[in-house]
Amino acid sequence: MARPGARQPAMRRSNLGFVVSELVLKDFKVRYRNMSLGVFWSLLNPLTMVALLTFVFTKIFRSQIPYYPLYVLCGLIPYNFFTLAWLTATTSVSENPALVKKVRMPTALLPLVSVLSNTIHLFIQLLLILALVAWYGIPVTWHYAWLPLIWGLELVFIYGLGLATSSLHVVVRDVRYVVESVNLVLFWLVPIFYSFAMVPPEFRSLYEFNPVAALVLATQNVILEHRSPRPVLVWKMTLVAGVFLLAGGWIFARLRKRFYRYL
Amino acid sequence: MQEAIRIENVSVIYRPKGSRKLLRQYLQDRLTGRRDEGFYALHEVTLRVGRGEGLAVVGANGAGKSTLLAVLAGLLEPDEGAVQVDGRLSTLMELGSGFHPDLNGWENLRLYAAILGMARAEVKQRAEAIVDFAELHGYMEQPLRTFSSGMVLRLAFAVAVHADCDVLLIDEILAVGDAAFQKKCHRRLMELRDRGCTLVCVSHISAMLESLCGRGLWLHHGRAVMDASYQEVAAAYTSFMNGTDRHLWDALPAAPVRTAGA
Numbered sequence: 354m355a356r357p358g359a360r361q362p363a364m365r366r367s368n369l370g371f372v373v374s375e376l377v378l379k380d381f382k383v384r385y386r387n388m389s390l391g392v393f394w395s396l397l398n399p400l401t402m403v404a405l406l407t408f409v410f411t412k413i414f415r416s417q418i419p420y421y422p423l424y425v426l427c428g429l430i431p432y433n434f435f436t437l438a439w440l441t442a443t444t445s446v447s448e449n450p451a452l453v454k455k456v457r458m459p460t461a462l463l464p465l466v467s468v469l470s471n472t473i474h475l476f477i478q479l480l481l482i483l484a485l486v487a488w489y490g491i492p493v494t495w496h497y498a499w500l501p502l503i504w505g506l507e508l509v510f511i512y513g514l515g516l517a518t519s520s521l522h523v524v525v526r527d528v529r530y531v532v533e534s535v536n537l538v539l540f541w542l543v544p545i546f547y548s549f550a551m552v553p554p555e556f557r558s559l560y561e562f563n564p565v566a567a568l569v570l571a572t573q574n575v576i577l578e579h580r581s582p583r584p585v586l587v588w589k590m591t592l593v594a595g596v597f598l599l600a601g602g603w604i605f606a607r608l609r610k611r612f613y614r615y616l
Numbered sequence: 617m618q619e620a621i622r623i624e625n626v627s628v629i630y631r632p633k634g635s636r637k638l639l640r641q642y643l644q645d646r647l648t649g650r651r652d653e654g655f656y657a658l659h660e661v662t663l664r665v666g667r668g669e670g671l672a673v674v675g676a677n678g679a680g681k682s683t684l685l686a687v688l689a690g691l692l693e694p695d696e697g698a699v700q701v702d703g704r705l706s707t708l709m710e711l712g713s714g715f716h717p718d719l720n721g722w723e724n725l726r727l728y729a730a731i732l733g734m735a736r737a738e739v740k741q742r743a744e745a746i747v748d749f750a751e752l753h754g755y756m757e758q759p760l761r762t763f764s765s766g767m768v769l770r771l772a773f774a775v776a777v778h779a780d781c782d783v784l785l786i787d788e789i790l791a792v793g794d795a796a797f798q799k800k801c802h803r804r805l806m807e808l809r810d811r812g813c814t815l816v817c818v819s820h821i822s823a824m825l826e827s828l829c830g831r832g833l834w835l836h837h838g839r840a841v842m843d844a845s846y847q848e849v850a851a852a853y854t855s856f857m858n859g860t861d862r863h864l865w866d867a868l869p870a871a872p873v874r875t876a877g878a
Contacts, residue, residue: 363690364733372730376714379727383718455710457689458731527639613692614630 363457373462373469380470395474396481399429406546418548420577423485427576428545428569430478435511435565436536438471442515443532447523450616460612461605464515468508475504486576496575499582503571506590510564513597520608523615543569561586564593619702620783620814621665621688626697628658628683628838657683658694659838667702667782670815670829672846674853679835681818685709685785688816703782703814706732711772711792721747721756721763721771728775742778749800750774766793777804784808786817802828821850 364372388394406425410416418424442464446453453460486493522528543566544552552560561567567590571582631654658680665671673681686692687699689707714731715724725746729739747753750770760768769792784805792801802824809815809828819825825846832849834842842849 365735368730368733368735371736372733375727375730379714379716379719379723382723383716386718451710451713452731454686454691455713456707456731457691457705457733525639525642610693613686 363459369459369462372458373466376462376466377469377473380466381473392477395477399426399433399478399481402429410546416546420485420489420491423482423489423491424548424573424577425546426482426485427572428543430475430482431507431568431572432540432543432545432565434471434475434478435507435568436539437474438468438511439514439518440529440532440536441471442467442511443518443522443529445515446519446612447616453612453616460609461516461602464519465512468511468515472508482576491576492579494575494579496579496581499571499575499587503568503582503587503590506587506594507564507568510590510594510597513594513599513601516601516605517597520605520612523612524608539563539565542566544573545569549573561589562593564590567593618667619664620667620669621663621702621816622698622700623661623663623687624698626658626661626687626694626699627656628680628687628692629654629695630657656838658687658835660697661835661838661840663833663840663843665814665816665831667814668809668812669831670809670817672825672829672832672849673816673818673835674821674832674849675835676857678837680838681835682709682787683838684835685787685816685818688783689785701783704780705783705785706776706779706781707785707787708773708776709785709787711769711776715760715768715772717761718759720759721752724760725756725771725775728772729779732776732779734779738780746771746774746778749778749804751797766797769793770797773801777801777808781808781813783814783816786815786819788818788820798824821854826850 385392385394403422403425406429407422410418410425411421445463445467446460449463452458452463518528518532542560542563549557549560549570561570567586571586571590574580574582661680661684673684675681683692685707687694688701689705689709690699690701712724712728714727716727719727722743725743726739729742729746730736734742747756750767750773752767752771752774755763755767763771773792786805792798805815805828815828817825817829829846832842832844832846832853833840834849834853842852
């Protein structure tokens, strides 16, 4: 086995923030610079889905959920964010061989950049929720203070998951298809068009361990029900986020040594 | 002399079949316990380079030159041996890693500098000097896709040589731009070396390489077969490549093979 040699870290700690912000900025600019409609594109997808789901579930299935379009958005936006952030994080290492093999940038930053780039789109879409809140005249309460915390936990969770799948994707090429399939299944396990109250009680406590479902529930609690998320829900999110960050970091650290040879 | 680089008995094994796999293949190999046959890309290489020294690495294609640089850069962990590099290390291994054609000159400058590990304040302070060096005033507001390939390389090179470094690893990129710009790059590298920056250059034999590097290392099939002054190594290597020195062909070792499971 190779003995680890002494060497300075690839980048000073204080410069990590700079490179992350430059890479996130690059993603954002590249995505919007050549589009005539610009940022509007990131609103088009949720708007279409909301219109569709609202039609199907208020005109055909006659759902009793109030403010149905807003309800759908509170589920759809976190779900969309999760699937996109996870998928781009998964391919972030294998799609940037130049940054892995030719420069000494810490590779663990790549999935982080993917998650943060998607967070910018998330902010744009959250404005859509706020616009609907204003439109319906729903009061904004102090419970909104929970939103940064629960969304922060979600980011930690996705980063941990992205560390694991991005490094696995370098070694085994099928990983991105597994991610896509899981995302498809997940759509039905998140209360987007049905309500949590319809979930049979014996499944509820397990259901809450799904961090995407937990995030949607907490967002609905705050925005539609004017109350704080239940503490047990926040604890479950914290636990899952922590476990995934540790496990993802461990897997990434183990597989990182193979990146140069495999890419 | 103070040493900047010390590597001892470093070996790197490549397994051609050990690259990315599909899940089915991966499980098959795991279950049958099969390990791919491999070869040494580097075999027991020991090397010390002093502070401010210039080392030229020469060798035929596949001799292990790029692998050696990757090991020195810490991008590739060797299978055996120890590597120690003192001080801040910078790489000139591929110009413009991370450049994007839709971003303009300034944006690419900042991005590339950040990727190479520069601080925000350093970039701000050196941006003018970098553009001066690249001779790109008046073009920087344009997207990179409107640049000629020579202009792109000039920008990348200018950024890279404005990063602070104690050790600089250069892979095959000494020929950037036209003759005048090459001369400028050369001057800049000499300047860095005279300030105490250690240079390790992988390149073809040239007058420029000779003035940058006092020392030569010849790699053949992953082994260091000659480590001497640049003139000696260049002469021996050139006559070997021209086939005039038959006895060298016979004296050089064949590629070492590492068999399955070893």
